[in-house]
Amino acid sequence: MGCRGWPGNWNRRRVSVGLTSYTPPHGHDTMPGMMDNTTTRSAPNRFSRLLIAVLLLTILAACNLNQQQTIIVTATPDVTPTFTPEPAPTETPPPPPTPTIDPALVLQTGDNFLLNGYYENAVSTYQTVLNQDAPPQFAAPAAFRLGQAALREGLFSNAVSSLTTLIDQFPQDPNRAQAFFLRGDAYLGLSEWSAAIADFQQYLTMRPGLIDSYVHERIADAQLALGQTEESFASYASAVAANRTQVPLLALREKVAQVYRTASRPADAIAQYDAILETAENDPYRASMQLAAAQTLLDSGDLENGLARMQTVFDEYPATASAYEAMQVLLANEAELSNLAIGRVAFLYGDYERAIEALNTHSTEYQLDAIPAELHLMLGRAYREIGNSDAAVTAFQTIIDQYPQDPQFGEALLEQGRTRFLLGDIPAAIERYLFIADNYGYLAETAAEALWRAGYLYGTNDSPTESRQVFERLANEYPDTDQARSGLFLAASAAYNLNEIPRAEQLFSRLAATSTGAVQAEAYLWVGRLALQQGDDARAQEVLRLAIEAAPDGYYSARAQDLVENRAPFEPPASYRFQFDEATELATAEDWLRQTFGIEQEGALWPLSAALQADPRLIRGRELWAVGAFEEAEAEFTALLDAYRSDALSSYQLAIDLRSLAAYRFSIIGAANLITLAQQGTLEVPSYIARLRYPIYYLDVVMRVAQEREFDPLLMFSLIRLESLFDTYATAAAGEKGLTQVIPGTAEYIANQLQWPNYKHSDLFRPYAGITFGAYYLDEQLDRFENNVPAALAGYNAGPGRALDWLRLSGGDPDLFMTTITIDSTRSYVQLIYGFYNIYRALYGEP
Incomplete structure (x- = not known):
């Protein structure tokens, strides 16, 4: 087998869009060596397969004496990354049987499996060390890590066995106390509650004062499962009394309160809720805890105090769902509530019919001067939500006629225009917005917003000349507003749509002169592009460098840098460098720290x-x-x-x-x-x-999938960094999991395509699985969009259908493509990865 050098054929994936002629534009800081992604993930049970992996490691180590080595950051504490040869991704014939294998090398192989999420492989590898009667300095860590790997795989019996080996055979091992904790967790997985309790108690004896709160909680859970209710209460109390950070402490108190409620101990539950309320700051969370306390009291028969707490939720947290639930309880118990308050809570919750009823009732109960303008604003918006636009306009007009000095006055003016817009009457909406700007200029914020909306509606309804004129008026009359800066960009874009290039350049230049940061960088980028289009290279270089300086780590800086260097978006480097003189660079970094921070x-x-x-x-x-x-x-x-x-x-x-x-x-x-x-x-x-x-963790896995799918590994690192910050346990609201944050539906599709056996969504918590799934989907998008990386990333984030529409509108121009993306989060997603990629290329690419 020949020695594999660093890939040099990533240019198959070069971005195809380049710097084409313009078409009109619009206006928050991760391989197995023995299997591929279509074969079973079960652990190799034959000893020869382990020999294959070890032999490959040995061969690669010899080959790499005169080559670069892959940096694999291990879980072993160290100052700098540990350099470990990369296991080869292909099968080779097994070598002749060998009496023993170097246990240090086998441990290293197991550690790599463990780090990358091949837990069954890790179990088999560590078992090999134990089977060959290795010396204690190898056998003890093998037993401990086997327990860790088996636990993560859910092989609880294996974990108990290996951890028992460590506990019994290596009484002086520094990991022995932690082995008791891990074995306790394994016993919990086996529902052997008494054994788990004994191990956790032994851990507390050996390592007191470290994580007592978390250990007592586990003991309490096991005691509760055994029906030892009183003992569990004592253990939960010990967990609460011991130290842990505030957020997990609040979660523990909430859990303990629920346990007390289930056991019909309301006073103890209330004590936990009150302790939460003493420190919690988030209003929705506070409201939910106050609501839980109120319900606890009601369930216990304490109607008076329960309703009092419900009233507190209703009065103090009207914008929360808990307030609406409390209102229902209060009304069911015939509590006297203000119709204005009912209307407000119902409106904020989204119960518009009830809101309208309550607000109208309140308006008949009081004289006009006792009715706040807020009531009419909520009433108008509620009517609009149920489709009664005429009533909405009337409610807004009441504010305009009767409350000319109220802070809600300007909002009512804008809401009348918005109501016409939502009806689809664009000319009437524009007319209303211009009327506001013409007649209420003394309300600067309102007038500026009205002009922006009018200009935007002109621009999105095939009237670029009128759009540009309105935006220029906005910039002239209200130059220091955010609307003016946004309007200048849209005006410049409108001028470009009209092929008024000098005016477009003038407007972009004006925007650059009046803004900072990313907005300024974007404006300079467009000025530079226009200069390039007109053949003024010197001007273009000057302005593009200003864009680079305006927002150094952002998308517009990265894009400007590509234009300066005549480089296509996401163009891969000629080669990669993943080996560095860490000692020298560490010294340089610490000299910089001393100088920069004194x-x-x-x-x-x-x-x-x-x-x-x-x-x-x-x-x-x-x-x-x-x-x-x-x-x-x-x-x-x-x-x-x-x-x-x-x-x-x-x-x-x-x-x-x-x-x-x-x-x-x-x-x-x-x-x-x-x-x-x-x-x-x-x-x-x-x-x-x-x-x-900007690290390159899980390098061996990323390099394998990048080579298999023939795309740039730095693109994969950039995507992982944005999706998860290399947190393999990352989870998001829509069910996205793992390093590449694949959503459940897409993951099921990918698993079918990969013929992934017995797929569970939790598989994505394994680093190699998260990377494999993300790489598959990214590669599919790259193929679909003919290696246009920005479009592929948009498809990865928002779906390929939308991305195809945006790409058609842009004509393939990478800068115009960004302006056609209608989902802000997707535009930000693509731009962030663009910026990340340029940083990765600078750090790890060779010219």
Whole structure:
């Protein structure tokens, strides 16, 4: 077998759009060596398959003596990444049987399987070490890690067996206490509650004061399952009394309150809800807890205090769903409520019929001067929601006629125009908006918004000349408003639609002169593009460099840089570099830290300070991470990073320390906090720090899928970074999971295409699975859009149908494509990945 060098054929995926002639435009900081993505994922049971993997590792190590090596960041704490040869993705004939295998190499292979999510493979690999009677320095970690891998795979009996081996045979091993915790979790998985309790209690004896709250909670859960109710209450009380970060503590109190409610102990449940209310700040959450407390009292027969709490929810949190639920209870118990308050709560909840009834009733009960303008505004909007536009206009007109000095006056004017727009009467809407601008100029915010809406409606209804004129008027009359800046861009776009190139350039230049940040960068980008179109290369270069400087890490800077270098969007580098002189670059980074932040500390800066080492959030987080309690650990790390976000040195130290744990998301956040404090762009700081913010974790997996599917691996890293920040356990509201955040429906489709056996959506929490699924779908979009990467990314995010429509409207021009995307989140998605990709190319690409 020949030695495989670094891929050089990624140009098959070069973006095809390039810098074509214009068509008219519109106006928040991750392989198996033994299987491919269509074969079974079950662990290899034959010893020869492990020998294949180990032999391949050995061969690659020898081959790479004179080549670059793949950086694989392991979960073993270290200052810099550990360099591990990449397991080959193809099968080779098995070698002759060998009496023993180097246990260090086998452990390394198992660690790679464990990190990448091949848990069954990891179990088999670690078992090999145990089967060959390896020395204790290898057998003990193999038993411990086998337990970790088996737990993640759900092989609870295997986990119990291997952890028992460690506990019984290696009594001096430093991981023995954690082995008791892990075995306790395995017993929970087997519903062996008493055994679990015993192991957790043993852990507390051996390592008291670290994560006591989380351990007592597990003990209480097991006791409750055994029917030991009183004992569970005592354990839950111990869990609450021990230390944990605020957010998980609130969640624990909520859980304990529910347990007390189920056990008919309302006073204890109320005590937990009240403790939550003492510290919680989020209004919807506070409302839900107050509502739960109220319902607890009502269920216990305490009508008076229960209704009093319901009244509190109704009065103090009218914009929440809990307020509407409380209102229903109060009305059912014949409580006296103001019709105005009923109307407000019903309107905010979306019960427009009830809102209209209550608001109209209130208006008949009081004189006009006692009725707030807010009532008529809500009444008009509610009528509009149920389709009664005439009544809506009348309600808004009441404010205009009767409340000329009220703060709601300007809003009522705009709502009349919006009502006509929603009816589809665009000319009447435009007429109303222009009437507002002509007659109510003293209401600057209202008039500016009216002009913007009029200009926008002209522009989206085939009247570019009128659109440009209105937007120019807006910029002249209200130059310091956000509407004016947006209008200037749309006016410039309208001028371009009319082929009025000099006027378009003038307007874009004016926008650049009156704005900052990304808006300024976008304006300079367009000025530069117009200069290129007219053949004025010197002017174009000058202005494009201003775009680069205006927002260094953003999309417009990245796009301008591509134009300066005459480079197509997402054009891959000639080659890749994933090996660096880490020691030298670390020293350079720490010199920069001293100079930038005035740090006088002598010696290496990366080791954790005494304050960080003693911080209970870090102590708890690291211990929780070690025992696989990742969700709980993440809560601790989040609180820790937030506490030190204004401390540059601590952010740097945490970025390195958390990387060593494979807590990648939090390492990236620490690095981002550091760069933000430096007030520099990512590519302006030392590359060692920049790579902390834009890492290449799971490199072996990404390189495998990139080679299989023939696309640029840096594109995959950019997508993973945006989707999940390399958090393999990431989950979003629509059910997206894993490194590439594939939604359930799409994941089922991909699993069928890959013939993935026994697919479960939780499979995507495995790094290799998340990457494999995301790569498949990305590759499908790249094929569909003929390697037009921006369009493929839009299809990945919003669906291929929409992306096809946007691509047709843009005529294939990459900058116009961005303007045709009608979903703001999708436009931002594509632009962010564009910016990320350019940073990755600068950090890891060779010219």
